[in-house]
Every structure is written in structure tokens, then in C-alpha cells.
Amino acid sequence: MLELTPEELLTTTRAVRKRLDFERPVPDDLIRECVSIAMQAPSGSNNMTMQFVVVRDAAKRKAIGDVYRRCYDIYKGLDGVYVGSIKKGSKAEQEQQDRVQSSADFLGEHMGEAPVHVIACTHGRVNDKPTNVVAALTGNVLPAMWSFMLAARLRGLGTAWTTVHLMQEQQVAEIVGIPFGDVQQLCLSPLAYTVGTDFKPAARPEPDTIIHWDRW
Ligand SMILES: Cc1cc2nc3c(=O)[nH]c(=O)nc-3n(C[C@H](O)[C@H](O)[C@H](O)COP(=O)(O)O)c2cc1C
Numbered sequence: 001m002l003e004l005t006p007e008e009l010l011t012t013t014r015a016v017r018k019r020l021d022f023e024r025p026v027p028d029d030l031i032r033e034c035v036s037i038a039m040q041a042p043s044g045s046n047n048m049t050m051q052f053v054v055v056r057d058a059a060k061r062k063a064i065g066d067v068y069r070r071c072y073d074i075y076k077g078l079d080g081v082y083v084g085s086i087k088k089g090s091k092a093e094q095e096q097q098d099r100v101q102s103s104a105d106f107l108g109e110h111m112g113e114a115p116v117h118v119i120a121c122t123h124g125r126v127n128d129k130p131t132n133v134v135a136a137l138t139g140n141v142l143p144a145m146w147s148f149m150l151a152a153r154l155r156g157l158g159t160a161w162t163t164v165h166l167m168q169e170q171q172v173a174e175i176v177g178i179p180f181g182d183v184q185q186l187c188l189s190p191l192a193y194t195v196g197t198d199f200k201p202a203a204r205p206e207p208d209t210i211i212h213w214d215r216w
Pocket of ligand 1: 100103104107164
């Protein structure tokens with residue numbers, strides 16, 4: 001376990017892509033510990049609908065990586081959505097954006113090489129559901145997956161929240177046997193030991209630029 005204060009853990013759990021160690025296996029028990037911690041997250045009506053598909057099989061990871069690459073290529077063509085098409089105001093912000101682009105582009109090519117893929121899902125699909133139901137189904141999974149990522153970081157493991165494969169979600173469902181009509185995928189993360197464990201807080205907007213005190 002890394003010796004991190006709670007604030008260090010919360011401010012240095014970055015999207016790790018270029019510093020994933022593709023060669024070092026990840027023990028199943030560490031993944032179980034991370035899922036156990038993730039299950040402490042809140043869930044609507046205390047109804048725990050979250051499910052984790054943990055993919056270790058090399059052929060399946062390669063197939064998921066191929067879907068991810070195809071989706072990433074589509075994403076690269078989406079002006080105003082693709083990380084590389086979003087222009088920032090200051091030199092420092094643009095440099096950070098360029099680093100994220102380079103990192104994300106790398107994962108676009110190498111997702112399949114991560115030793116483990118974790119797909120966070122919920123029972124129940126969001127298709128055409130009322131907003132409160134969508135909020136419950138996604139809210140049952142997203143805090144849990146973030147807890148998983150924090151628990152992973154404490155154990156020297158890196159993760160990266162990704163969603164682009166959801167453009168072709170059904171293809172990934174078929175690779176790992178997820179019942180597509182009943183189960184919604186919400187996040188795909190690589191999981192691997194990190195190369196080094198030192199990660200820094202990122203530059204972010206000041207709180208008062210995003211807080212709306214008392215009214216919008
Ligand atoms: C909803 C959501 C979707 C994301 N989708 C992707 C993705 O498909 N591929 C990717 O490489 N990163 C993806 N990211 C990661 C972001 O690029 C990353 O969180 C952001 O750049 C901040 O990076 P940092 O935490 O390392 O500072 C996603 C993050 C979120 C929250």
C-alpha cells in the first residue's frame with residue numbers, strides 16, 4: 001500500500017495511460033479488494049445494481065482493444081468533442097490539453113495491451129428512461145468505479161476512465177458475454193501497475209469560478 005494522505009490520494013489519482021506497466025500481472029486478490037471497497041459507495045434505494053466485468057483473457061483484451069481503437073478513430077473526427085480539438089485560453093492550459101491528447105491518443109492504440117480491463121456496468125439500461133432513472137442507474141456505478149480507482153491507486157495500480165467504446169458497446173458486450181439488452185456498460189478502464197508511483201495534482205479552475213452561491 002502506498003503511503004498517501006487522504007488528500008494526496010484524492011488529488012493525485014490521475015488518468016494513467018503512458019505509465020501503465022503492460023508486462024506486470026495484476027493479482028486477482030488486489031482486484032477483489034478494490035471491488036470490495038467500491039461496494040461501499042452509495043446506491044439508489046440501497047439497491048446495488050453495479051457489476052464489474054474484469055477481463056484478464058488476452059484474446060478478449062485484444063478484441064476489446066480493437067473495438068476501442070475503432071471508436072477512438074471515430075472520436076478523433078468529432079470536432080469540439082475530441083480532446084485534441086478543444087482549444088484552451090492560456091499557454092499553460094493548452095500545454096496540459098496537449099499532454100492529455102498525447103496520453104489519450106496513446107491509449108487509443110494500446111488499450112488491448114493492458115493486463116486487465118475493468119468494465120463497470122449496471123443492471124438496467126438507460127435507453128429512453130426518465131432523467132431520475134438515468135441518474136439512479138448511472139449514480140449506482142460512477143461513485144463505485146471512482147472508489148475502485150482510488151483503491152487501485154493506493155495499491156500502486158493505475159486506471160483511466162474511458163467511455164469511447166460505448167459508441168460500439170454491443171461489440172464489447174458480445175466479446176465478454178454481457179447481456180446487452182439488460183446490462184448497461186458505463187466505463188472501461190485499463191488496470192495495471194504504474195511505472196513509478198509519483199503523480200501530481202493537476203491544474204484545475206479555482207472553486208469560485210464554478211460555484212454558484214445561492215443562485216446560478
Ligand atoms: C466521463 C468521462 C469520459 C472519459 N472518456 C475517456 C476516453 O474515452 N478515453 C480517454 O483516454 N480518457 C477518457 N476520460 C479521461 C479524461 O480524459 C481525464 O479524466 C481528464 O483528461 C483529466 O485527466 P487527469 O485526471 O489525469 O488530470 C474520460 C473521463 C470522464 C470523466
